[in-house]
Amino acid sequence: MLEKPAGRYTGYTAYDYLEPGVDYRQFRYAKQLGRVAPYAGLELSDAEKERTTRLLSDETVISLHEHVQVFPEDMGELREHIRQGREPTGYLGLAHSGMTAVFDNGMDGTCCISSDAGWKYQDVIHDLGVRMADIAHQDFVIKGETLADIEYARETGRIAHIFALEASTMIENEVDRLDVLYGIGVRQMGIAYSEANTLGSGLKERGDGGLTYFGERAVERMNKLGIAIDVSHSGDRTSLDVIKHSRLPVFITHAGARAVWPTNRMKPDDVIKACAERGGVIGIEAAPHTTLSPDHPHHSLESVMDHFEYCVDLVGIEHVSFGPDTLFGDHVGLHDAFAANLSIAQAHSHIDHPRVEYVDGVENPAEAFFNIIGWLVKHGYSDDEIRLVVGQNTLRVLKEVWVS
Template sequence: MNKENRLMEEAIEVAKQLHNEHIVIDSLSPSIIDEWVLTPAMVEIAKSIQADGGTRPMIKAAMAEYLLTHCCTDAELRAAYIAFWQRSGVTGCNHTLYASGPPDAAWESTMTEIGRLSQLLGALQGEVSLATTAEQVQAAHAAKQRVVFYNLQNAEPVGDNFGRVNTLYGMGVRSMQLTYNLRTRFGEGCLETNDGGISRLGQALVQKMNEVGMLVDLSHGSTQTARDILSCSSQPVIASHIPARAISGHARGLPDDVLRAIADGGGYAGVLTVPAFVLPPEGDPRAQALGRPAGWATLDTFVDHIQHFVNVMGADHVGIGTDWGKPYYSALTWDSTMVGGRKGFDWVGWREQDHFDPNGQTEGFVTWDQWINLTAAMLRRGISKETVIKLIGGNFLRVFRQVCG
């Protein structure tokens, strides 16, 4: 065993101890229904759909149907699901109920997803529960159980009916973005051609979310949208899953002045692991040295972003929101026509210059159950245990407690 591998293995052992003793939270995880565990039967379903010309949304829908149908009756599948989560060492995951799609269907899509989550949580027989308060997270960790938080990555389900904010809160939603890449009635997304910031309706929505105790999430919003939200929010805000724009130059990232403002307001930013968003323009030479394709990143790339965030924001305001590690990505080969899958207008909005490619991977974090490797990579780079404990969950929980209760 070479020195590098030995150091990583030693770091993994320390990471396991930290995960066992402390609360670990992924502030934006892959979908715990259709981007989680992948059994051999599910792989065959996905491959069959793809061979017939199927797209990512079709594959995700089929995998979700299989999981929800069989998790109630198949003890082996249920055990595999729990084991996938246990290997990660993560206490809580922030699950997205709605991200993108035609605005007129947004509310119905959100209600459908809440129904699917209720079905899954019931099938898991108490191993995973919905968390709406910090105390519930602490209780689950003490009992060696897991929790899920609900978020919306787009405010279109609210529409012009702010009463729905109360309804969503009552159903467990504790964070929401105003936009997902594209312009909404509330504000500008990060991939739009012009940056007009938030609308007056968006400002009113931020105030409503402050009032009920729901976290405002800046992820996928434009730079001016982020600045406007920071100016009008009376509560700390989060950016649950972003890269540092100073490193990657990617539109999905936020510049340093916005990161500082988030911290100054007592908020939180989670670093993601999506290769296309964290890679610097010249790529990752460490991945290239391993013989990986140009679209691959390494755990060191991820830690570069973590360290930048800590330098800019301080160690009390940074965490991890992976948004990656989806097993079906690595089980299949993709081309650009398979990603969107919707006829007509593309509501997701990725452009050629955004380099989004499911074939790209982060070495050491190919599937989400390898989450503990993220902690080990930070330790191996010399980040102290005290700081790592904050980064893997303590900081998010602090803001969650302050805003949501």
């Protein structure tokens, strides 16, 4: 991560405009910096470190998928924390991240304000609205809705925070809800999470019926609105149907290659190729126990980059990016607490592998891109190639998909 925070950051903490203990319940939160030991697996020379820092600071760096909230230090308090409907954004960690823009996917699957099952429309609207109200009270992280917002963030040393949702489950059978979500700032949406919904099948289902007729209507509406579509958690047939039916490129915002690690959570070659052939991009995932590899089954940056290199060889560097899927706090603890909601067992197919406490080198949003860029520098990638995978590939798709 950057040693010094971004110059625009003034020290703002989430909900500083409110009174803790009066307006909301305060929890003890995880550290945004230094929660785990620094990554020791990447030894950069002074010249390589300088080049890494320059690229991170000067280029447009976009994460296709993160959760930039801060979680309680005691994950036993997680449900109480979520139920009050006030997730805190990790401004300090973001100030050290070097990112220009970040797609923040909230916690819609675990947003249990009114129901422990998650995915409820009223809960998602509440979660989005409260987060947006907090962002509006400071001037470092800005609400990102257009390409101009991303460019403004790059020029002024800010971060464009782009709201996204991992599935469209909360729209139920109401296609106009997509307009509402777009109107309040959502610019990227998944089709289905692990479980099937009215649009199509998720990756955990025994059978995949593909995109439904209602799903086709939803895809068409997303195209018209300018909502980028994500198929990371959709089933294989549903993913292929979405890619075919969408008249615009589609993202796989956070996944890896099933040919490298054979679980449902990873994408097969035909889906990755179809996405690329229609102009789309796959963002490489780094959430705990996802992008493992036979060479690096102990999940770390090295495992993640095994998937990156496989995808580059498969579809070309112009169609690969990063969606590390990190957060501030105990990500493994989150998965343990919400294993049923997130269909962890079904998605990971019970393949034996070493269990880690965190993904070494890609543990949180503050460190992810310094280490990713450092790895690329260390392994001989050119500045132009690095620019593509950390931002320009994503921008190319957004220029086609977004309306402005």
